[in-house]
Amino acid sequence: MTAPLASTTLSARIDAVLAEAFATAGLPVEGARAARASRPELADLQCNGALPLAKSQGQNPREIATAIAAALAGHPALDSVEVAGPGFINLRLSARFLADCATAQGSDPMMGLREVPRRMVIDFGGPNVAKPLHVGHLRSLVIGESLRRILAGLGHHVVSDVHLGDWGLQMGMLVAEIRRRWPELSCFATPPRPPASLPFDMADLTLLYPAAAAACREDPDRMAEARADTAALQSGEPGHRMLWSAMRALSLAAQTRDFATIGAHFDLLLGESDVQPLIPGMIEDLVERGIAIPSDGALIVEVAAETDARPMPPLLLAKSDGAALYATTDLATILERVQRFPDLAAIVYVVDQRQSLHFEQVFRAAARAGYAPGVTLTFAGFGTVNGPDGKPYKTRQGGVAQLADLLDEAIGKAAERLAPRADLDDDARARLARTIGIAAVKFADLSSYRTSGYVFDPERLVSFEGRTGPYVQYACVRIASILERAAAEGHAPGAIAVIEPAERALVLDAARLPDIVASAAANLAPNELADFVFGLAQSFSRFYADCPVLAAPDPDIRASRLALCALTRAVLVHGLDLLGIAVPDRM
C-alpha cells in the first residue's frame, strides 16, 4: 500500500550491487536481493536468487550462482563472495562499507527512507460509552498507536480517530435503567432540563450497563422499553439527548485519562453519533440507485460476488422498523471521512478480528456505492486476549479486567523495584516507575503478531527481565551512561571502524531498521519492530560484554566504539518511539 520515495539503506545499496551483477551475468534481476545470512559464521548476507532461476535458465543453480559471484568479485563493498550449498551466494561485507553505512545511520537512523506521502485515517480504540477500558482494548490502543507512529514516521499524513461506540441500543438500555433508578432527574421532567449534576459517577455508570443489559435479556418488557428509548434518543428527543450527552462526557473523560496513561494519541474523538446526520440521505441515495433493496421488511445491500469461494451474507442496512444498525453507521463513517479529507487515500481499521466479516461487508457495500473511490480500506484485525481456558479473558470474579488496573499493577511493580533507590526523589521515582511499567505492558502486547490472540498473563505483562520493554530501555540507559562518562572524561565519538565480530554484528543489525519499519508498515505488524529492537538490544549487550569502550586498547578504537554506542542508542530510541515506548535517562 506504500511506495518508497528514496533510500540509501544498507540493503538497498547491496541490492543495487546484486542487480548489476545479475544483469552482467545476463539474468533477470527480480531475485537480486540479499537477506540476513542464516549462518552468520559463513556470511553477513546471503542471496538466494540463483536457485529459482535454475529452471528458466536451464542451468544448474550452482553454475548460475558462480556466474553471479564472478560478476560480484572485487566489488569494494564486498570482502568475499562464496557459492555454497545448492547455490547460495554468501557475502561478507567490507569493513569500509559497513563503516560508511554506520556513519550515515548515525545522523539518520532511518537512512533516508521515506515513502510517497498519503493521507490516511487510522481507526482504533473504539471504546463504548459507559464501559471502562478493559484488557481487550489494550491491543487496539497499543497496536493502533504504534501503527500511527510507524506510518507517520514514513512520511504519511496520518489522522487517528477513536471512533467511540456512543450510539445504538446500549444507550437506550442505559437511559431506561437510569430513569428507573432516578426518575426525578431534570432531564426526565417536562419540559426537560439538562441535569445540573449527575447522581452517579463513572464507577457507578460502569455497573449500570451490565445491570441494564441483564435486565433486558431476561425481561422482554425491559427490552421493549430500551428499544423505545433508543428510538427516542435517535429521533432527537431533548431529554434523552441531554442525558446521553452527560453520560458520553463522563465516560470520555475517564477514557481520555486512560489514553494519556497508555500514550495513545487521537487527532479526532469522533463517534458513531457524529455520522448519524448523514444516514437518512445515504439510505435514500442507496435505495434510489437500487443498491439497497427490501428483504423481509428490512433493507439490505447484496455484497456477494460471483467469484466468491465462500458465502457472503448481505449487509443489513436498516431494520424492519427503519432503525439503523452498526453496519449503517460504519458505512456512513466512510462517507464522513471521505468528505472531511478530500485527499484521503486509505483507512486502516485496528479492530477485533471477530469483526472481519462485518467490515468485509461494509467495504464491499462502499465499493458498490462508489463511496470511497481511490481509498484503500484495510481491516487490520487483532486477536483476542484470552484467559488460561482459551476464551476471552475474565477476572476471577467473572467480570472483565480493567485496563487501568493492569497498568497500575505494572507501574506499582516498577515502583517497588525502585523503592530502595536513594538517588531518586519521590516525584522522579513515580515518573520512572510509570515509564518502565507502561513499557513492560506495551512491549509484551506488541511482541505477538497482530492477528494471534494471546493468553492474558499478568505475570508476563509486568515482567522486566528477558524479552521485555525494560530490557530494551536498560540497554539505552547503559549506553547513555557510558556516553556521559566519556564526555566527562573528555572523550568524544569518532570515526567508526568495524573490527571485532560483535561490532560487525551490531552495525549489520542496526542497519536493518529502515527495512523493518517498511515491512512493519506494509504488513501493519508492529511485532516485527518489537522483535528488531529486542534483537538489537541483545546485540548491544554482547558487544558491551566483549568490547570495552572506555577502557578500549587505544584512543581510535575508543572513539569508534563511542560512535557505535551513540548509533545504537539512536536506533533503539527511534525504534522504541515508533512502538510508542519512551526511554528514561536513568533507571
Add this chain to the structure above:
RNA sequence: GGACCCGUAGCUCAGCUGGAUAGAGCGCUGCCCUCCGAAGGCAGAGGUCGAAGGUUCGAAUCCUUUCGGGUCCGCCA
C-alpha cells in the same frame, strides 16, 4: 450446517515473498560483578513444527484430507 483463524521446546510466543543445522523469553542445570550499570552476559539440557498425503532441487511456510481448539454467520454493537 457453512466459512474464517490457530495447532512450533515443560510454559508463553516469534519464524518476513518456500532455502543451509527451526529461534527467543520464562522455567530448569552450571559458570561470570577487585573489570564501562547483573533489569546483564556465556554455556547446557529440552522439538517426528497436531497427523497423513501431495507440489518442489528444497516445505514449519504452498495444496488436499484428517484430528483438536477458537471465532463468525440479515433485524445487538
